[in-house]
Structure formats: structure tokens, C-alpha cells
Amino acid sequence: MNRYWRLDRHPQGTDFAAALTLAEEPLRRPGDGEVLIRNHYLSLDAGTRLWMTSRTDGYQPPLPLGSPMKGLVLGEVVASRSPGVNPGDLVRAFGQWADHSLLRPEESVLRVLDRSVSDPRQHLGVLGPNALTAYVGLTETAATLPGETVLVSAAAGATGTLAAQIARNMGCRVIGLAGGAAKCRFLLEDLQLAAAVDYKAEDVAARLATLGPIHVYFDNVGGPLLDSVLPNMALAGRVAICGLIATYGAETPTPGPMHFDQVLMKRLTIKGFFAPDFWHRGDEVISRMRAWLDAGQIRMRFDVSHGLDAAPVAYGKLFSGANIGKVLVDLRNG
Amino acid sequence: MNRYWRLDRHPQGTDFAAALTLAEEPLRRPGDGEVLIRNHYLSLDAGTRLWMTSRTDGYQPPLPLGSPMKGLVLGEVVASRSPGVNPGDLVRAFGQWADHSLLRPEESVLRVLDRSVSDPRQHLGVLGPNALTAYVGLTETAATLPGETVLVSAAAGATGTLAAQIARNMGCRVIGLAGGAAKCRFLLEDLQLAAAVDYKAEDVAARLATLGPIHVYFDNVGGPLLDSVLPNMALAGRVAICGLIATYGAETPTPGPMHFDQVLMKRLTIKGFFAPDFWHRGDEVISRMRAWLDAGQIRMRFDVSHGLDAAPVAYGKLFSGANIGKVLVDLRNG
Numbered sequence: 001m002n003r004y005w006r007l008d009r010h011p012q013g014t015d016f017a018a019a020l021t022l023a024e025e026p027l028r029r030p031g032d033g034e035v036l037i038r039n040h041y042l043s044l045d046a047g048t049r050l051w052m053t054s055r056t057d058g059y060q061p062p063l064p065l066g067s068p069m070k071g072l073v074l075g076e077v078v079a080s081r082s083p084g085v086n087p088g089d090l091v092r093a094f095g096q097w098a099d100h101s102l103l104r105p106e107e108s109v110l111r112v113l114d115r116s117v118s119d120p121r122q123h124l125g126v127l128g129p130n131a132l133t134a135y136v137g138l139t140e141t142a143a144t145l146p147g148e149t150v151l152v153s154a155a156a157g158a159t160g161t162l163a164a165q166i167a168r169n170m171g172c173r174v175i176g177l178a179g180g181a182a183k184c185r186f187l188l189e190d191l192q193l194a195a196a197v198d199y200k201a202e203d204v205a206a207r208l209a210t211l212g213p214i215h216v217y218f219d220n221v222g223g224p225l226l227d228s229v230l231p232n233m234a235l236a237g238r239v240a241i242c243g244l245i246a247t248y249g250a251e252t253p254t255p256g257p258m259h260f261d262q263v264l265m266k267r268l269t270i271k272g273f274f275a276p277d278f279w280h281r282g283d284e285v286i287s288r289m290r291a292w293l294d295a296g297q298i299r300m301r302f303d304v305s306h307g308l309d310a311a312p313v314a315y316g317k318l319f320s321g322a323n324i325g326k327v328l329v330d331l332r333n334g
Numbered sequence: 335m336n337r338y339w340r341l342d343r344h345p346q347g348t349d350f351a352a353a354l355t356l357a358e359e360p361l362r363r364p365g366d367g368e369v370l371i372r373n374h375y376l377s378l379d380a381g382t383r384l385w386m387t388s389r390t391d392g393y394q395p396p397l398p399l400g401s402p403m404k405g406l407v408l409g410e411v412v413a414s415r416s417p418g419v420n421p422g423d424l425v426r427a428f429g430q431w432a433d434h435s436l437l438r439p440e441e442s443v444l445r446v447l448d449r450s451v452s453d454p455r456q457h458l459g460v461l462g463p464n465a466l467t468a469y470v471g472l473t474e475t476a477a478t479l480p481g482e483t484v485l486v487s488a489a490a491g492a493t494g495t496l497a498a499q500i501a502r503n504m505g506c507r508v509i510g511l512a513g514g515a516a517k518c519r520f521l522l523e524d525l526q527l528a529a530a531v532d533y534k535a536e537d538v539a540a541r542l543a544t545l546g547p548i549h550v551y552f553d554n555v556g557g558p559l560l561d562s563v564l565p566n567m568a569l570a571g572r573v574a575i576c577g578l579i580a581t582y583g584a585e586t587p588t589p590g591p592m593h594f595d596q597v598l599m600k601r602l603t604i605k606g607f608f609a610p611d612f613w614h615r616g617d618e619v620i621s622r623m624r625a626w627l628d629a630g631q632i633r634m635r636f637d638v639s640h641g642l643d644a645a646p647v648a649y650g651k652l653f654s655g656a657n658i659g660k661v662l663v664d665l666r667n668g
Binding site: 057058059222231241242243244247253254255256257258259260261262263264265266267268269270271272273274277 | 565602
């Protein structure tokens with residue numbers, strides 16, 4: 001039998017427990033072209049929240065109700081009828097929130113992983129898709145230059161952590177936005193950022209006015225924080241929209257920033273990007289990250305929950321901001 | 335004596351008559367470095383509306399109350415104490431809404447004009463700053479390519495008319511947005527656009543859904559129209575924010591587009607630009623426009639009022655949408 005989380009309802013806000021049901025079905029053997037993976041870790045990512053809504057104007061179609069919840073997994077191949085993927089391979093792919101994932105490699109961005117990485121969780125961390133997101137967002141979308149002031153929102157989250165460190169390694173002055181003293185301490189002490197702004201305790205716009213102007217805003221959040229940032233952007237500044245976590249739960253559109261006119265007044269560029277558009281740059285980016293990782297110049301903190309049962313609660317952390325670093329569910333003893 | 339319009343109050347909405355006073359003062363001779371111009375035409379431009387507010391987050395500081403209203407003028411030099419500018423020269427510069435403008439060339443983008451242009455008004459039209467705005471917005475800000483679908487708002491206005499024709503001349507499929515049947519007829523018949531959408535009579539979002547996807551939106555307006563456009567943009571589409579006329583009158587910030595999240599979902603680029611950043615490209619752009627003008631491949635309709643008295647009412651046309659083409663005040667017999 002294979003246990004899996006089934007999406008039965010569109011969640012209201014962050015009530016994922018009411019939307020998901022832990023179900024089970026017989027474990028099917030892979031058909032032609034399919035691979036069966038025993039999931040070791042689930043990677044929980046805020047962007048997948050969009051799949052849970054009924055909105056059809058997202059970047060991917062919503063999951064039909066009654067389907068297994070999808071997400072990125074790290075695991076070991078149990079059986080394969082796909083050439084180039086062999087039993088025993090450590091792989092990463094878009095699978096299911098389940099004990100096992102059955103998938104087609106070409107539909108799920110399957111990647112056979114390097115066993116020489118001492119902590120395999122890094123394949124979902126410093127060497128994972130969040131790193132590609134952070135790297136292309138900074139270098140390509142925002143065209144960040146050394147010496148610029150870079151602001152990162154959700155800076156203690158998985159992608160934010162990486163964007164902040166990559167910008168720091170590029171020679172930028174990096175300011176992190178996060179909620180709470182513990183996260184801000186993490187940004188200053190662990191990540192060695194130039195400044196940290198606690199949006200729960202500070203007047204963000206006023207504080208940024210003392211720290212800016214901001215050349216690049218790497219935004220994971222949208223919403224009111226974006227509004228506090230726009231008046232503090234530098235002339236010809238760039239806003240890379242990586243995520244809009246503030247609005248993912250909405251079933252209907254929400255208003256854009258009140259200070260939208262600063263786009264004109266300051267000749268800003270606001271640009272959305274989507275990491276899957278850049279999968280072809282994965283090897284290049286991962287090799288760069290690997291060099292930094294091996295040199296101790298980039299790190300990831302993991303927020304690990306244990307057992308498949310824990311997935312909906314762990315997922316909720318992404319939206320309540322309870323986590324520092326990458327949220328994983330460890331299924332190895334589940 | 336020199337008559338001039340003085341900004342005495344911040345206008346409420348479009349009540350320019352209550353905000354401006356026709357005053358007069360003795361005509362002063364130019365001091366060292368100054369030029370005195372007899373104004374032949376005033377160019378009325380929506381962007382100058384921002385100078386009339388108290389807002390300090392615009393792209394230029396507001397005019398102090400009690401100052402002469404500023405604007406672009408076309409006229410003849412009466413006296414000059416600035417090298418390179420001589421009495422009798424036909425010039426264009428940022429002067430005053432007045433019979434005469436006294437200014438310093440280096441502070442007012444003064445340009446000595448080519449007398450060989452048969453209709454000198456074209457120095458405020460096809461060969462004027464609106465053409466530079468249209469050209470750099472399309473080619474540089476939006477990186478428009480031949481064959482793309484380009485949507486232009488306020489397409490019957492001065493800048494919109496030029497943007498639409500330049501895009502058409504570049505080999506794009508051009509859709510114009512304008513209010514009213516007369517303007518839409520002008521777009522189809524005079525400018526030969528592929529389609530015209532009447533925002534006063536049609537459901538813009540629904541109509542654009544049949545005409546799109548839109549690769550480039552050249553936006554002069556902002557506000558609700560931008561909101562109708564965003565869901566109809568193509569993947570990786572570009573929105574060049576040339577103007578936000580819908581919000582210029584506001585003394586406080588107004589909400590941004592409800593469909594702002596499409597920036598992420600469609601990986602859009604929204605980019606503001608400001609023609610004065612591109613003055614250095616003026617010669618290049620004007621020579622291109624001159625070739626099209628002489629070949630009959632670009633045109634401008636003028637909406638001309640007569641006499642300095644008429645300026646505030648003529649200015650109001652820009653905000654009520656009463657004009658087709660470039661709004662000028664002819665002062666030659668005033």
C-alpha cells in the first residue's frame with residue numbers, strides 16, 4: 001500500500017488539514033517509461049499553494065480535486081522502466097506527498113543526484129531548485145551588479161536565504177526583511193548580512209529610508225511589504241518578483257501596490273520570473289553553488305518534520321512564517 | 335508687460351481655471367546666459383500635471399505656488415545673452431505659459447530648430463519630445479520586435495498616436511485603445527491600425543481576449559485599463575509605463591492593478607521610463623521621424639486653441655479626453 005495526501009478541497013487560508021486527506025492505495029509497479037521512487041524527503045514550497053486553488057490564471061493549472069498533492073521529493077529509485085534511471089539511484093523530481101512517487105522523468109524534471117554530497121538534503125537546499133531561483137532572479141531578472149544594495153524579503157526562508165547569500169557573495173550590500181527577532185538575528189549572525197529589518201516590529205518604510213536607496217528588491221512576498229519598498233527604490237531600480245506569498249491564498253485578485261506610480265517616477269523595472277524557465281541553466285548554477293558550499297561560503301538551515309502525517313502542519317509554516325530555512329518532511333522512518 | 339499663467343493653488347481634479355491666474359509683470363531683458371523668447375505655441379502635456387500637485391515623490395519637484403506655470407514652448411528668440419542662440423532663431427524649450435519665456439538654455443533643454451520643416455508645429459508633433467518618448471518606450475523600454483502585437487493606450491493622444499504609428503512602421507500588429515467612436519475611427523482610418531478598442535463602449539478585457547495575446551503594452555494611462563490588459567498579456571510580455579494619467583490628479587497614492595500577480599504568472603516586465611533620460615538620443619530619433627514625415631509615413635493631428643487666455647481650458651482636454659492628437663495653444667495673434 002502507498003499512503004498519500006489527497007487534495008479534497010480548496011483550502012481556506014492556511015487550513016490545510018481540512019483540505020487534505022491522508023489516503024492510501026495499492027502500490028502500482030511502474031509501467032513503460034515510469035519510475036517508482038521511495039521518497040526520503042518532501043520539499044515544501046510556497047509556490048505549490050497555487051495548485052490548491054481553483055484559479056486558472058496561475059502559471060500552472062490547478063490540481064484537480066481528488067488528486068494526490070504534488071511536490072518536489074528526494075528519494076531512491078525502487079524500480080524503473082525508464083532508460084537512464086536505475087534502481088538505487090538517488091533522485092530529485094516532482095512527485096507526490098506520499099511514501100512512494102510514481103512518475104515519468106520527462107514530466108517531472110527528474111534528476112539523478114551526485115552521491116558525493118555529504119548531506120543529501122542539500123539537493124533540496126543549496127543545490128536545489130531554490131538556488132536556481134535565487135541565482136537567476138538576481139543575476140538575470142534583476143541584473144544585479146557588485147556593490148549594489150539588495151533587499152530580500154522572506155530572507156530567512158529557503159529561497160530568501162540563498163538569494164541573500166548569493167548577493168553577499170557577489171559583493172552586494174544585502175538587507176534582509178523577515179518577521180521576528182530570531183530570524184533577524186539569523187540574518188545578521190549566520191548569514192552576515194549588512195542589515196536586517198523586522199517587519200513585525202518596525203516601520204519598514206521608515207527603516208528602509210535610512211538604509212536605502214535600494215537598487216534591487218528580490219521579492220518573495222508581494223502585498224504590503226512591496227508597497228513599503230517601492231518609495232525606497234533607487235532610480236532605475238529593479239524588482240524581481242520571485243513569489244507573491246501574501247496573495248497565494250486568495251481565490252480572487254487582490255489590489256496591487258498603492259505606490260505603483262513609483263514605477264514611472266523612479267523608472268523602475270518590475271519583472272516576474274519562474275525558475276522552471278531556467279532549468280537548462282541548472283548544471284551551471286549547481287556547480288557554482290557546489291563550489292561555494294564546499295568552501296563554506298553558503299549554507300542552509302533545515303526545518304525538518306518527521307513522518308508523512310506531519311506534511312500539512314509543516315506546510316503551514318511557510319505561510320505563518322514559523323520556519324527558518326528550508327522546510328522538509330523526513331520520511332525515512334515514517 | 336508679459337502676461338503669464340500663475341499657479342496659485344493645487345488644482346482639484348481638472349479644475350485648472352480655479353488653480354491658475356492670468357497675471358502680468360514687466361518684461362525683463364535677458365541677464366547674462368539668458369534668452370528671451372516670444373512664444374508662438376504652447377505644447378500642453380499631461381505629465382506637467384504632476385508639477386501642479388504638492389507631491390514630492392514625482393519625477394520632478396512640484397512648482398512652488400505663486401510661480402509661472404511651466405511647459406514646453408515653440409517660439410522665436412527676441413534677445414539672447416547665451417552663446418549659440420541668436421535673435422531670430424526658431425527654438426523649442428521648457429518655458430512658461432506666457433507671451434514670452436525667459437530662460438537659461440542649459441536648464442530648459444533649448445533646441446534651435448530646423449526652419450526647413452514646412453509646418454513648424456511638427457517640432458512639437460512628429461519631431462517633438464512626444465516622438466522621442468514613443469520611440470524609446472517602444473524600442474528600448476519594451477524591446478519591441480517586428481511582428482509582435484502592440485497595444486497602445488490613449489492611442490489618439492499625442493504620444494499614443496506616435497507610438498501606434500512607429501510600431502506600425504516597425505511591422506507590428508497595432509491595437510489602439512481610445513474613448514469614443516470618433517477616436518476609434520481615427521485610429522482605424524487615419525492611422526491604419528489593425529484594431530481599435532473603445533474603452534467607453536466595450537468590455538475591454540473581453541475584447542482584448544479576442545485580439546491578444548499582447549506582447550507589448552505601451553501605457554499612457556494606468557488605472558483600470560491597465561488592469562484589463564494584464565490578464566491578456568502574452569507570456570514574457572512587456573508593459574512600458576509612459577504615463578499614468580489616470581492617477582496624476584491624485585494628491586495621495588491610489589491602488590495598483592488588481593491583477594498585479596500576472597507579473598509573476600506570465601513573467602511580465604513592467605518598466606517605467608521618462609523621456610528626459612533619453613535626450614541624448616534626440617538627434618537620432620528626430621532624423622528617423624523626419625524621414626517618415628517627409629515620406630508621408632507618419633502624421634500628427636493638431637488640436638489648436640487660440641490665445642493665451644485659452645490655455646487652462648485647452649489643458650483640461652488632456653484629462654477629459656476631448657482631444658485627438660497634439661494639444662497646442664497658438665499665441666501668434668494673441
